[in-house]
Ligand code: NAP
């Protein structure tokens with residue numbers, strides 16, 4: 001019988017006080033996992049714990065910036081002591097800065113790559129040794145359409161998410177022998193705070209041009225919801241996907257398959 005249960009497993013989802021991370025962590029909690037999450041902001045940790053509680057999920061929140069290696073190492077050691085060895089890591093924390101490349105400072109470019117690519121490296125490096133000792137584990141990296149495609153103003157984000165796709169394949173290659181599966185989820189355009197600026201109503205009440213553009217590019221003719229990512233994440237976290245490794249699962253309503261509706 002195919003097993004999608006996460007009973008008895010500890011899942012750490014980074015940046016999961018809200019947004020996609022919260023949706024993925026909630027679904028994993030409903031599938032039986034013990035939920036651990038981190039955020040940089042103490043207020044958001046409190047809000048997040050309360051929001052999980054409202055869903056009947058007892059989540060453990062830790063204040064930690066995924067780019068701070070000593071803090072990440074300390075957080076993972078605390079989690080192992082207080083909750084248990086991490087069986088499932090979801091590298092979800094991420095930012096975007098939408099600036100034309102030639103106007104973007106090296107500092108801004110570095111910050112996006114630091115959080116979106118170095119962060120998943122630091123987090124994965126911290127959890128893999130205990131996964132090996134325990135006999136296996138699951139790492140899920142939240143990639144993006146920009147792991148495959150570019151567009152104006154998102155050079156740093158696309159570079160980071162393209163790198164995250166290859167980091168996913170490399171972790172799969174290097175640690176598959178220890179029964180660790182590392183896969184990616186590539187969300188399409190999802191309605192979260194991160195994309196709110198792209199969906200703002202115009203002064204005349206019409207939809208944002210980018211909003212209309214995405215609808216024309218999406219066969220499903222809608223923006224994704226964070227809940228659309230829950231099932232794919234539980235699948236990749238469960239033993240149902242034990243022979244899936246190094247794969248990026250695009251959850252995009254069909255954007256990558258479609259040339260776009262004729263204007
Ligand atoms: P979001 O609403 O902006 O949430 C991002 C989360 O990451 C927040 O909780 C944020 O916490 C946290 N975070 C940021 N930097 C961090 C750091 N250095 N250390 C720890 N936590 C940090 O974004 P989202 O839309 O849910 O996206 C989540 C992931 O999906 C990101 O990796 C994003 O690139 C990816 N994604 C999003 C879409 C989309 O359309 N929304 C599509 C494809 C991929 P703070 O509040 O403290 O900043």
Ligand code: GCO
Pocket residue numbers: 096098143144145146151154157186187188189190194195198
């Ligand atoms: C953008 C959007 C996208 C989405 C997502 C698409 O400005 O183009 O923010 O990058 O966040 O990554 O998969």
